Structures are given as structure tokens and as C-alpha cells.
Amino acid sequence: MRLWSLDPALLDRAALIACWREGLLAQKVLAGLTKGYTKHPQLERFRKTPDPPAAIGHFLESLYLEAVARGYNFDVARITVRGRPVPHIPLHQGQLEYEHDWLVTKVRKRQPDWLDVLEGAPPRAARSFAVVPGGVESWERVQEVAAKKSEKGASEAKVGRVKAAPAAKRPRPQDLLLQPDVPRRVTRARVKLESA
Known part of the structure; x- marks a missing residue:
């Protein structure tokens, strides 16, 4: 609301x-x-x-x-x-x-x-x-949310929705596919990304 x-x-x-x-x-x-x-x-x-x-x-x-x-x-x-x-x-x-x-x-x-x-x-x-x-x-x-963050501690605070990371800093799904250490699963989304 x-x-x-x-x-x-x-x-x-x-x-x-x-x-x-x-x-x-x-x-x-x-x-x-x-x-x-x-x-x-x-x-x-x-x-x-x-x-x-x-x-x-x-x-x-x-x-x-x-x-x-x-x-x-x-x-x-x-x-x-x-x-x-x-x-x-x-x-x-x-x-x-x-x-x-x-x-x-x-x-x-x-x-x-x-x-x-x-x-x-x-x-x-x-x-x-x-x-x-x-x-x-x-x-x-x-x-x-900010008050809860200070009460819970650092590790749990990251889970809260205080502020999303800027879009430029978040990895794009296409970039994750190019990284060798990221586990790969064959999904419809991955197939669509690779075919794009």
C-alpha cells in the first residue's frame, strides 16, 4: 500500500x-x-x-x-x-x-x-x-527494514530489502554463462540466453 x-x-x-x-x-x-x-x-x-x-x-x-x-x-x-x-x-x-x-x-x-x-x-x-x-x-x-538490519547483524541484514544493488553492479545472466566456475544447468532460460 x-x-x-x-x-x-x-x-x-x-x-x-x-x-x-x-x-x-x-x-x-x-x-x-x-x-x-x-x-x-x-x-x-x-x-x-x-x-x-x-x-x-x-x-x-x-x-x-x-x-x-x-x-x-x-x-x-x-x-x-x-x-x-x-x-x-x-x-x-x-x-x-x-x-x-x-x-x-x-x-x-x-x-x-x-x-x-x-x-x-x-x-x-x-x-x-x-x-x-x-x-x-x-x-x-x-x-x-533499516531498523531490523541493525538489530540482526551483518550476515542476516544482507537478506533484508533495504536497497537493491545498482543494475550496473549486478551480473547479467549472459555474463554468468561465460564464467567457467559457475555451475551450469540446462534450463529453458539458459537455452534462450545462449541462442540469443
């Missing part, structure tokens, strides 16, 4: 649609209508508000307004609580910058023409949030 803290105007098409879909799921979770995702860390910030259903409704309304501005057909009737005044949810500046950088890397691969929108201005928060000084939020998955 990724509920972007960024202004929906900064989200590319894929991020906006996914955030809407996952926001609707979050709405169900916060209303107690699901068995899964009940402990998802991204929901902590909404649960800390005096009225979580109104807070997620406010968040979904901003996504809906952006979708309408772009000509998308989101169903506003799916937002269960609308129009209630909600205090802004505090959001650390570091989290906003982290999400912006992460979105830039995603957009660079899937929709490079959207980079002009992202890199043309500093990151802005969605209207549900108030930016405060601080680093990456404690509920962010990367922080959880």
Missing part, C-alpha cells in the same frame, strides 16, 4: 490511479471492514487523527479533485466521509523529499515525459498534510 504524501498534481497517471485504489482500501481498513492490512504502517498517520474516516476521506477528496482536473472518471460516491473539516496531519520534510525522490526514479522508467512536472518545482505535500521539520517517518517501510 502506497498512500503518497505528495500533492496529487505531482503524481503521474499510474501513481494517481494506484493511490486512489489503495486509498479506497485504506478507507475500508480504517472502517474495520477488512481482515487484512489492519496493521499497515502507512495507516498510522490517519489513525492518530481525532476522526480517521474523515481524515482518509479528506485525503481521497484531494485525489478525486486532481483526477477530475485531468479528465479521469473517479467515482466520488466511493468516499464514505466527505466535506468534514480535518486538522492537517503532520508530515516530516524528510518524508516528503524521500517520496519525491522515489517517485522520480519510478517516473524515469515508466513515464519520462512526466519528469518535467516533478523536477520543475520543489516537492509539495497533499492538502491533508502539514510539513514539519524532520527526517523520514517511522512508519515508512524503508525505516522499518
Whole structure:
């Protein structure tokens, strides 16, 4: 589940649609209508508000307004609580910058023409949030994995998904086939690689 803290105007098409879909799921979770995702860390910030259903409704309304501005057909009737005044949810500046950088890397691969929108201005928060000084939020998955890494020790930490190695440093399957000390198994993938 990724509920972007960024202004929906900064989200590319894929991020906006996914955030809407996952926001609707979050709405169900916060209303107690699901068995899964009940402990998802991204929901902590909404649960800390005096009225979580109104807070997620406010968040979904901003996504809906952006979708309408772009000509998308989101169903506003799916937002269960609308129009209630909600205090802004505090959001650390570091989290906003982290999400912006992460979105830039995603957009660079899937929709490079959207980079002009992202890199043309500093990151802005969605209207549900108030930016405060601080680093990456404690509920962010990367922080959880990093904390586990320091507790478990060096050998087990390598198994965690903190950060993937850059693509340039990972060996390509074709390169592994050329190394004499790598055990070889005849598989469909290997046959395809050798025939390519």
C-alpha cells in the first residue's frame, strides 16, 4: 500500500490511479471492514487523527479533485466521509523529499515525459498534510527494514530489502554463462540466453 504524501498534481497517471485504489482500501481498513492490512504502517498517520474516516476521506477528496482536473472518471460516491473539516496531519520534510525522490526514479522508467512536472518545482505535500521539520517517518517501510538490519547483524541484514544493488553492479545472466566456475544447468532460460 502506497498512500503518497505528495500533492496529487505531482503524481503521474499510474501513481494517481494506484493511490486512489489503495486509498479506497485504506478507507475500508480504517472502517474495520477488512481482515487484512489492519496493521499497515502507512495507516498510522490517519489513525492518530481525532476522526480517521474523515481524515482518509479528506485525503481521497484531494485525489478525486486532481483526477477530475485531468479528465479521469473517479467515482466520488466511493468516499464514505466527505466535506468534514480535518486538522492537517503532520508530515516530516524528510518524508516528503524521500517520496519525491522515489517517485522520480519510478517516473524515469515508466513515464519520462512526466519528469518535467516533478523536477520543475520543489516537492509539495497533499492538502491533508502539514510539513514539519524532520527526517523520514517511522512508519515508512524503508525505516522499518533499516531498523531490523541493525538489530540482526551483518550476515542476516544482507537478506533484508533495504536497497537493491545498482543494475550496473549486478551480473547479467549472459555474463554468468561465460564464467567457467559457475555451475551450469540446462534450463529453458539458459537455452534462450545462449541462442540469443
